[in-house]
Amino acid sequence: MTEYSRMAKGFFKSTGFAQIINLPFQPDYVTFTNYTLANTNATSQNIISAQWDVNMGQGNAVVEGYNASPTLIYDVVGTNGISTFAAGQLLQYGPIVQHGGSPVSDFSITATNPAVITTVGNHGLQTGDVVIFSNLSQTSTTGMQQFAGIPFEITRTAATTFSIAWNASGSNYTAFNTSTSTGNIGSYKKVLYPDLYFPGDKFISALALGTLSDGTSAGTGVYTKVTTTAQHQFHVGQEIGFHIPFPWGTIQLNELPNVLIPGSPIYGYIVNVLDAQNFVVSINSTSYTAFNVNQPFASYPGLNFPQVVAVGDVNTGGNSIFPGSQLYPPPQYSYAALDDSTTINGPAIKGSYVNNTSQGFIIGAGAGRVLTTADLVGASGNMIFWRAFLHDMSIPV
Secondary structure: OOOOOOEEEEEOOOOOEEEEEOOOOOOOOEEEEHHHHOOOOOOOEEEEEEEEEHHHHOOOEEEEEEEOOOEEEEHHHHHHEEEEEEOOOOEEEEEOOEEEOOOOOEEEEEEOOOOOOOEEEEOOOOOOOOEEEOOEEEOOEEEOOHHHOOOOEOOOOOOOOOEEEEOOOOOOOOOOOOOHHHHOOOEEEEEOOOOOEEOOOOOEEEEEEEOOOOOOOOOOEEEEEEEEEEOOOOOOEEEEEEEOOOHHHOOHHOOOOOOOOOOOOOOOOOEEEEOOOOOEEEEOOOOOOOOOOOHHHHHHOOOOOOOOEEEOOOOOOOOOOOOOOOOEOOOEHHHHHHHOOEEOOOOOOOOOOOEEEOEEEOOOOOOHHHHOOOOHHHHHHOOOEEEEEEEOOOOOO
């Protein structure tokens, strides 16, 4: 039957960590092949292919791989296998990482630019994951509470270290460590599905005033370079606005108040996307007040964070379904504005935000009962080809 069936296929380059695949449906059957390993000589502890049926239960998989001989055998992954997910309208989080926990029992944050986090135990994060910190009080009067509560996209540097896009080298920051903080407080947690809406409202970690269109400061610049704490998903030509509270300095960028045309918001247009967390906006900020992240520790209660948001109609680019139509194809968004990923939405009138409620499946990094040192999702750089299905009906006998 095919009336309600769904099928999808694709491929990705493994990072060695669990891979999330977003789809317009939750599959009940998934299969994949590690083309890189299948295209090499037989080697012990390599998983070549796998399949999963919803009736196996979440996190399982039947796999084919090479044992020590090496001989191709069947095996079963019982945990961290293949599973499905559906994120709701609210953010969902992973386990809280704090003092005395497992596998991370403590962590510390350096007062540097960028801030570097070192964990006692393998943090299990990869570049692109998003985390939120809480209770970063080293003492009652010192610490890093100034950025607690902001979603940060991390850059993995080792199994026990990662960095965030924040300048914590200012005089008001004190290095933080859960093992020595008063009461051993302080924690962070991973945001499992951070992009429920695109492009979303993004927090600002740095502003370079009076830059050139390429983001450099050579000569006399007429633009503004913006650095966000996580992927911004903005595009060239997109209209944006700023919400910057007074303590952060550059309030001249704010949508309101507009001292020249009262009641008329100030908007800018993106003239260059430098990378996933940096872009240039068409506002001449040469004479504006400098941006200041060196906020006093004592002011963190009630401290609001600077943000940049998408505004306006049809601001995400794209061509209408036919000339003159008000409807557009499903908006495409992706990290670093590559336009290679479609949301679950049907045709729509494009605006500032698009519902991107996540659903699909996850290929984990589990091992087998016999292939105990194998990795289901493969090693970093392996090319994985997958297929996913949602069948009309399931008939138990």
